[in-house]
Amino acid sequence: MKILANDGIDPIGKKILEDAGFTVDTVHIPQDELVNKLNAYDAVTVRSATKLRQPLIDACPNIKVIGRGGVGMDNIDVDYARSKGVIVVNTPAASSHSVAELVFAHLLNGVRFLYDANRKMPVEGAVNFGGLKKAYAAGTELMGKKLGVVGFGRIGRETAKMALGIGMDVLYYDLFEGPTSLQLDLSGGLKVDVPVRQVELPELFRESDFISLHVPFLDKPVIGKEEFALLKDGVGLVNASRGGVIDELELLKALDSGKVAFAGLDVFEDEPTPRTALLIHPKLSLTPHIGAATNEAQERIGEELAQLLIASLKK
Ligand code: NAD
Numbered sequence: 111m112k113i114l115a116n117d118g119i120d121p122i123g124k125k126i127l128e129d130a131g132f133t134v135d136t137v138h139i140p141q142d143e144l145v146n147k148l149n150a151y152d153a154v155t156v157r158s159a160t161k162l163r164q165p166l167i168d169a170c171p172n173i174k175v176i177g178r179g180g181v182g183m184d185n186i187d188v189d190y191a192r193s194k195g196v197i198v199v200n201t202p203a204a205s206s207h208s209v210a211e212l213v214f215a216h217l218l219n220g221v222r223f224l225y226d227a228n229r230k231m232p233v234e235g236a237v238n239f240g241g242l243k244k245a246y247a248a249g250t251e252l253m254g255k256k257l258g259v260v261g262f263g264r265i266g267r268e269t270a271k272m273a274l275g276i277g278m279d280v281l282y283y284d285l286f287e288g289p290t291s292l293q294l295d296l297s298g299g300l301k302v303d304v305p306v307r308q309v310e311l312p313e314l315f316r317e318s319d320f321i322s323l324h325v326p327f328l329d330k331p332v333i334g335k336e337e338f339a340l341l342k343d344g345v346g347l348v349n350a351s352r353g354g355v356i357d358e359l360e361l362l363k364a365l366d367s368g369k370v371a372f373a374g375l376d377v378f379e380d381e382p383t384p385r386t387a388l389l390i391h392p393k394l395s396l397t398p399h400i401g402a403a404t405n406e407a408q409e410r411i412g413e414e415l416a417q418l419l420i421a422s423l424k425k
Pocket of ligand 1: 182260261262263265266285326351401402403
C-alpha cells in the first residue's frame with residue numbers, strides 16, 4: 111500500500127510506516143496537481159498546507175485514510191470524507207506543549223521588549239546603550255499577574271500549567287465546566303495541585319493582565335470591538351489558536367490607543383499573506399504559524415500519525 115505524506119512526515123513516522131510494510135512518498139504534489147495524482151495512493155497525510163476538499167475526495171476513491179498531523183482539520187472536508195467511507199484521523203495532543211511554550215515566548219517578548227531591543231541593538235547598541243537601557247527600563251514581571259485563558263482544552267491547560275509554574279494566577283473560560291485546580295508535575299517527581307478559577311468571559315476580560323486564546327475558529331471573533339472595550343488598560347494578548355479569533359482591525363486600533371500594550375500572534379485571518387499593517391506594527395510580536403514547529407512535537411506527531419494510519423489501513 112502507498113501513502114503520500116504531502117506536507118512531509120517526521121523520519122520516525124516514516125520509518126514506522128515502512129517497517130510495517132507501507133511505501134511512503136514524501137514528495138510534495140502541488141494542490142492543483144493532486145486531482146490527477148492522489149488517486150495512485152491508498153492514504154494521504156497532510157498538515158495545514160494541503161487542502162482536501164469535496165471535489166478532490168470525489169476524484170480519489172482509492173484514498174481510504176486521511177491523516178492530519180496536528181489538530182485543526184479546517185483544511186479537510188471531514189464530514190464529507192467520512193460520509194464516503196474515508197477514515198479521517200488527527201494527532202490532537204502531540205503539539206500542545208510546544209504551542210504553550212510559544213505563548214510564553216510571545217508573552218516574555220512583550221513584557222521585556224525583546225522585539226524592539228533586537229532590532230535596535232545592532233544599530234544603536236554601541237552608540238546609545240544608555241538610551242536603550244532607559245527605553246526598556248519599565249519591564250513587567252509575569253509572576254503575580256493574572257493570565258486569562260480562553261478555551262481550557264489541551265493547549266489552554268498546558269499554558270495554564272506554565273503560568274502557574276511562573277507564579278501567575280490563572281482564570282479561564284470554557285463552554286464546559288472545568289477543573290478547580292491543575293496538577294503540576296515538578297522535577298524530582300514532585301506533584302502539586304494549584305488552584306485555577308473558571309469565570310464568565312466578561313469577568314475574564316475585565317480582570318486579566320494577560321489573555322491567551324485557545325479555542326477553535328468560531329463564527330465570530332472572541333475578542334471583537336465590544337470585547338476590546340471590556341479589557342483592562344495595558345493588557346497583553348496572545349493568539350496561537352486560529353486567525354479570526356481576534357478581530358485584527360480592532361486589535362490594531364487597540365494597540366494604537368494603548369488599550370492593548372502588546373500582542374503576540376502566531377495565526378492570522380489571512381494565511382499565508384497576513385495584512386501589512388500587522389506585519390509592520392511595533393507592538394506586535396509575530397510568528398508564521400509555528401506553534402507546533404518543534405522537533406519534539408514533530409516526532410510525536412509523526413509517530414502518532416504512523417500508528418493511526420497502520421491501525422486504520424489494516425482494518
Ligand atoms: P481542544 O479541543 O483541546 O480545546 C479547545 C477548548 O475550547 C475546549 O475545551 C472547548 O470546550 C473550548 N471551546 C470551544 N468552543 C468554545 C467557545 N465558543 N467558547 C469557549 N470555549 C470554547 O483544542 P486544543 O488542542 O487546545 O487547540 C486549541 C486551538 O489551538 C485550536 O484552534 C487549534 O486549531 C489551535 N492550534 C494551533 C496551533 C499552532 O500552531 N498555533 C497548533 C495546534 C493547535
